[in-house]
Amino acid sequence: MAGKIRTIYDLAELAGVSAATVSRALAGKNMVNSKTSERIRKLAEKHDFRPSALARNLRTKQRGAIGVVVPLGHDRGQHLSDPFFMTLIGYLADELSERGFDLVLSRVIPNQDNWLSKLIDADRVDGFIVIGQSDQSEVLDRIAGDYLPLVAWGGFVQGQIHCSVGTDNYLGGRIATQHLIERGCRRIVFLGNTQAIEPSLRLEGAKAAIRARDDIVLVDTPTHFASEVSGSDIDDFLSQTDVRPDGIFAASDLIALTAIQVLATRGISVPGDVKVVGYDDLYIARTSAPPLSTVRQNIAAGAAHLVGSLMKRIAGETTGSTILNPELIVRGST
Amino acid sequence: MAGKIRTIYDLAELAGVSAATVSRALAGKNMVNSKTSERIRKLAEKHDFRPSALARNLRTKQRGAIGVVVPLGHDRGQHLSDPFFMTLIGYLADELSERGFDLVLSRVIPNQDNWLSKLIDADRVDGFIVIGQSDQSEVLDRIAGDYLPLVAWGGFVQGQIHCSVGTDNYLGGRIATQHLIERGCRRIVFLGNTQAIEPSLRLEGAKAAIRARDDIVLVDTPTHFASEVSGSDIDDFLSQTDVRPDGIFAASDLIALTAIQVLATRGISVPGDVKVVGYDDLYIARTSAPPLSTVRQNIAAGAAHLVGSLMKRIAGETTGSTILNPELIVRGST
DNA sequence: GATTGACTTGCAATCGATTGCTAATACGAT
DNA sequence: ATCGTATTAGCAATCGATTGCAAGTCAATC
Structure with a gap:
């Protein structure tokens, strides 16, 4: 009936x-x-x-879906569970469904240069949001000339062609480090993998913060850190280095919390002996012991900008990149 | 050209x-x-x-995509970032793309009973994987009669009609509690929201473990806990109760870690004064301080079973539910 | 009373594949 | 030379919408 x-x-x-x-x-x-x-x-x-949405899509050449792609290597660990990405994806899901778009999630292992072209050719979505460009910036730039509806989350570098949305990593790195300096730190360690663009910008910011001061030492990251820095990596590093740090700037909250745990097992107190500042201001930063001082990225705003720019691009406009301001959140760890 | x-x-x-x-x-x-x-x-x-995949789909009535839906209420907090779900989604993405399916992610707020019918009617996917059925079991059962290609992650209850894949929560609760008993705990607190099916089964298992013993007290969950239990919830609870616990069984690793932090701020040591056991065995359980004893759910296997069952159902077969065995992992917190 | 124009509605082509049925060709067997 | 049987290829219908264009209705205007 x-x-x-x-x-x-x-x-x-x-x-x-x-x-x-x-x-x-x-x-x-x-x-x-x-x-x-x-x-x-x-x-x-x-x-x-x-x-039927399908029949409509065939006729109108619109797909009603957006691809959210997370490039990650299997050799780089299980990245998709990174809480930062996931929080962002949550907000993206909200923004997109509000506008009537489905969210098609892909994780790709970028071992071939054409991973993105392949996705585009598949022609299943109206546009792409790339999360965590890591070291794939050239790929994005190459595509950006031909293919408009693509927006990436992440760091902005001068001269890039593709549209990105992100916070000012350089500034974030600088204010984090300045904060450590103000708290009296003189031997500062940066923890993070500088092969990816965002952490390397944060490190640049950190360097800028100490540039004028010759009484402060910044210990560079050992670049062999996997992007998911593990406790033993940090432990090894602290054993190797002869500089006993009094401040740690971690490229993510996750790394910061791991570092705090490692320090605890070595009997080093935070913030007593070492002060630690993280990056992102995820939920876990608030609930850790001690609560983590960190550089806040406004993820909700980021998601809104990503989707907003993408919608404009789908409509045929070009858009410039968006750089949001990071904000220092001071809590118990510094 | x-x-x-x-x-x-x-x-x-x-x-x-x-x-x-x-x-x-x-x-x-x-x-x-x-x-x-x-x-x-x-x-x-x-x-x-x-x-064009689209034209093919129109003709063949196949969609080449699977909907992964996470029912969550806004009033229940930002659930999608739950690390357990996200890890599962990561594995699902792998399993599905291996089989040539896209993963369409939806988060729904189940404030109307027909949220699932609406998704099905939209007819954009070949089948659904529902993650975190929480209290929506009746909705799933109602649909399951008419709509075959649907598999849910989560607890299995006798007599349910829909197909689910999950670990034996009852057994998991029992072995966790037995472990606490063996470690000498006599006043055990269960932390979790029993409105959702899985935690309530774990609580049942815990009750079963102490049934034969009259020297052991199990303190029931206050049901007003939000599903994302916060530190202050736990703090409040510990203040209210007159039983000073010597063992805590938390319904998730996240809750367990939060509890450990709360205990630390009260000067209570783990595992010295209180032993804590969690549930899930996420990455964070390994890296916490102290490392968390927990009941392991094999997420990779779960994802494989979810997708496997779904594929069978898409092909027209019916499948029974799968119950995986949980495994106790003993670490430093007990 | 004819013309105009604003509103509504329907016809039929179109989006880009898939597939049942038919037709053509080839090849070996009788 | 004829027939039977595989092979191989093409015609045209079909999936379920959207939309340009034409046509019809009806009231208002000249």
């Missing part, structure tokens, strides 16, 4: 009009008489009929 | 055959002459042409 209505033709027959009219009525075009339109709408509601 | 090939008709013209032949050659049907087929394949490769 009620299950009979599958297509607009069925509904058209039921309503005694043509499929074209049904299509227009359901699409809310004011081209049709308001009474007819209303009647059709009621009927559709009653049989809870929804026109 | 190279950009001219958009449809199989273009390619057909180029190859001097009909579109039907191109379609069959590209689909790998052995109905076409192998030389013709090879030639067409080469040509497609050269112009890197891929037939």
